[in-house]
Amino acid sequence: MISLKNLTKVYGHGDKSVTVLDNLEIDVATGEILAIVGPSGAGKSTLAQCINLLERPTSGQVIVNGEDLARLPERKLRVARRRIGTVFQSASLLSRRTAAENIALPLQYLGVTPAETKARVAELLDRVGLSHRANHYPFELSGGQLQRVGIARALALRPSVLLSDEATSGLDPETTRSVVSLLRQLRDDLDLAVVFITHEMDTVLHVADSAARLENGRITEQGSLVDLLTDHDSALGRALQPRLSPADPGAGSRAWHVTYDSRTVPADWLQRVSADLGEPVALLAATIQSIDGTSTGNATVGLHAPEPRAAAAFALHGLRAVPREAAAPEARTASAPRSSEELQWA
Amino acid sequence: MGLSIPAAAQIRALSDTPIPELPALLVPALGETLAMVGIVMLIVVALGTPIAVALHNMAPGGLYEHRGTYSVLSWIVNIGRSLPFLVLMAAIVPFTRFVTGTNIGIAAAVVPMSLAGIPFFARLVENCLREVPRSVTAAARASGGSPLQIIRSAQLGEAVPAILGGLTINTIAMIEYSAIAGTIGAGGIGYVAVTYGYQRFDQTVMLATVILLIVMVTVVQLTGDALVRATTPHLRRRA
Numbered sequence: 001m002i003s004l005k006n007l008t009k010v011y012g013h014g015d016k017s018v019t020v021l022d023n024l025e026i027d028v029a030t031g032e033i034l035a036i037v038g039p040s041g042a043g044k045s046t047l048a049q050c051i052n053l054l055e056r057p058t059s060g061q062v063i064v065n066g067e068d069l070a071r072l073p074e075r076k077l078r079v080a081r082r083r084i085g086t087v088f089q090s091a092s093l094l095s096r097r098t099a100a101e102n103i104a105l106p107l108q109y110l111g112v113t114p115a116e117t118k119a120r121v122a123e124l125l126d127r128v129g130l131s132h133r134a135n136h137y138p139f140e141l142s143g144g145q146l147q148r149v150g151i152a153r154a155l156a157l158r159p160s161v162l163l164s165d166e167a168t169s170g171l172d173p174e175t176t177r178s179v180v181s182l183l184r185q186l187r188d189d190l191d192l193a194v195v196f197i198t199h200e201m202d203t204v205l206h207v208a209d210s211a212a213r214l215e216n217g218r219i220t221e222q223g224s225l226v227d228l229l230t231d232h233d234s235a236l237g238r239a240l241q242p243r244l245s246p247a248d249p250g251a252g253s254r255a256w257h258v259t260y261d262s263r264t265v266p267a268d269w270l271q272r273v274s275a276d277l278g279e280p281v282a283l284l285a286a287t288i289q290s291i292d293g294t295s296t297g298n299a300t301v302g303l304h305a306p307e308p309r310a311a312a313a314f315a316l317h318g319l320r321a322v323p324r325e326a327a328a329p330e331a332r333t334a335s336a337p338r339s340s341e342e343l344q345w346a
Numbered sequence: 347m348g349l350s351i352p353a354a355a356q357i358r359a360l361s362d363t364p365i366p367e368l369p370a371l372l373v374p375a376l377g378e379t380l381a382m383v384g385i386v387m388l389i390v391v392a393l394g395t396p397i398a399v400a401l402h403n404m405a406p407g408g409l410y411e412h413r414g415t416y417s418v419l420s421w422i423v424n425i426g427r428s429l430p431f432l433v434l435m436a437a438i439v440p441f442t443r444f445v446t447g448t449n450i451g452i453a454a455a456v457v458p459m460s461l462a463g464i465p466f467f468a469r470l471v472e473n474c475l476r477e478v479p480r481s482v483t484a485a486a487r488a489s490g491g492s493p494l495q496i497i498r499s500a501q502l503g504e505a506v507p508a509i510l511g512g513l514t515i516n517t518i519a520m521i522e523y524s525a526i527a528g529t530i531g532a533g534g535i536g537y538v539a540v541t542y543g544y545q546r547f548d549q550t551v552m553l554a555t556v557i558l559l560i561v562m563v564t565v566v567q568l569t570g571d572a573l574v575r576a577t578t579p580h581l582r583r584r585a
């Protein structure tokens with residue numbers, strides 16, 4: 001597990017100093033994947049560099065398995081870095097070495113014998129599904145395969161923390177999905193604490209157990225995915241929901257924005273609300289998915305019933321409904337995630 | 347050389363070397379040029395590479411970032427780069443004599459050639475190192491490498507083809523410098539070209555030295571290109 005305590009990073013001195021990370025408190029348990037999202041310039045990459053100690057934090061602690069690594073002297077720091085595997089965005093492989101030779105790099109640095117290195121590299125290649133590409137050079141590999149090599153290299157020294165800074169950025173959705181499911185698989189098999197930095201909200205829903213939003217060097221929101229998605233006041237939760245473009249409700253009918261307000265919403269709520277109101281409720285847009293076994297999502301429905309009665313009917317089943325005009329603007333088209341657990345109409 | 351044209355024509359007519367005698371004149375000269383360039387390139391690579399690595403890693407963002415030392419080193423390299431070779435050669439005669447005990451011959455040429463070649467090569471290699479993506483160095487650091495391991499495998503290792511390209515450029519420049527050094531008695535092709543071809547108007551020797559220099563430079567360039575291809579995975583033909 002990894003804990004960041006009061007982590008602060010200041011670049012520059014005196015008048016010109018910039019506080020890029022401001023007193024961050026982050027915990028990632030063993031077996032947990034924390035997604036860190038935030039706008040460009042928020043400090044995400046700086047945070048990544050402080051976590052893998054390529055940059056020394058100005059103050060605060062980086063605690064991995066109970067030991068504070070931030071204050072170690074330079075030589076010990078190099079050893080400490082081995083406990084944290086880092087997957088970089090791209091172009092971080094040695095172009096003149098094969099996939100296998102790239103994965104072997106950390107082992108060579110450590111001075112592992114060639115025989116052991118060979119065995120470990122074969123195991124890692126197998127784990128990331130690239131045994132058949134062992135002797136290929138980076139220019140002969142696809143974007144997704146390059147990332148798999150990067151992941152294998154990050155795991156070479158059996159770290160307890162895996163850090164990924166925009167590892168799926170620039171990959172197509174299909175490839176992103178396969179890299180993400182590999183990360184989840186590895187998390188399960190190797191009991192890793194994973195810090196997954198991204199700007200892609202879709203990916204967060206697929207990969208993470210919890211999420212934190214970094215803005216101007218501060219964590220503005222943090223929580224488990226389920227909590228965020230079922231919390232109406234959570235800006236991060238809203239941002240994580242796919243944007244939908246609802247159909248027209250039709251004459252005389254009014255559009256309502258419906259969100260899940262409880263963890264026990266019945267699956268057949270649409271029929272139940274229709275029955276309660278005594279009119280058929282039209283489904284105009286919806287996305288509902290299961291996160292850790294809890295259904296979350298949002299829908300737009302069209303109905304005739306007057307406002308207080310309709311709101312009460314939804315509330316009865318653990319839903320919150322707001323007339324469409326009053327709801328948050330939902331202008332953009334859907335870029336909906338697709339996963340096996342998911343159920344979607346639109 | 348204050349010869350009038352008719353006199354020059356006369357001398358040429360008298361002293362053009364017969365073609366069968368050319369090898370006896372040119373082969374030893376070629377040997378001297380190769381020796382000069384070879385020795386100089388060994389010194390240039392041995393000293394220029396560490397200087398380039400130091401420059402690269404003491405610059406902002408390097409492994410041993412150190413502005414002060416970087417500036418001083420960079421300034422020294424710039425001085426070496428800014429003097430025309432002929433001026434440099436003349437200016438350091440006392441130093442050359444101090445180092446080698448003489449100011450003519452191969453030994454005397456090696457000193458100014460190295461002094462010109464080292465900063466040249468250092469800048470070429472520094473440039474090659476700068477072309478290696480930062481993320482490669484970052485990944486090597488994150489993989490637990492020591493600074494020396496990172497410099498070897500991630501920085502120099504990645505830059506090998508580019509450095510070989512720089513080495514080719516540098517070697518060709520040194521062939522040129524060896525010819526200039528020849529004018530002050532260092533021997534080699536340049537010396538032959540100047541004493542026979544220029545001072546005695548021996549057209550045959552002049553032409554032969556020109557051809558020889560073109561062939562040498564071409565061989566160096568083709569060898570360099572082949573080495574770059576051999577060390578770049580995507581340019582190498584896979585078996």
Ligand SMILES: Nc1ncnc2c1ncn2[C@@H]1O[C@H](COP(=O)(O)OP(=O)(O)OP(=O)(O)O)[C@@H](O)[C@H]1O
Pocket residue numbers: 011012018020038039040041042043044045046047199
């Ligand atoms: N070495 C540095 N010196 C000074 N300022 C820096 C340095 N590195 C980053 N910064 C500043 O810190 C801020 C955060 O940068 P960072 O790269 O961490 O952002 P990011 O969240 O990763 O952005 P992006 O999503 O675009 O990658 C930026 O304002 C940047 O200018």
Ligand SMILES: [Mg+2]
Pocket residue numbers: 044045046
């Ligand atoms: Mg970034």
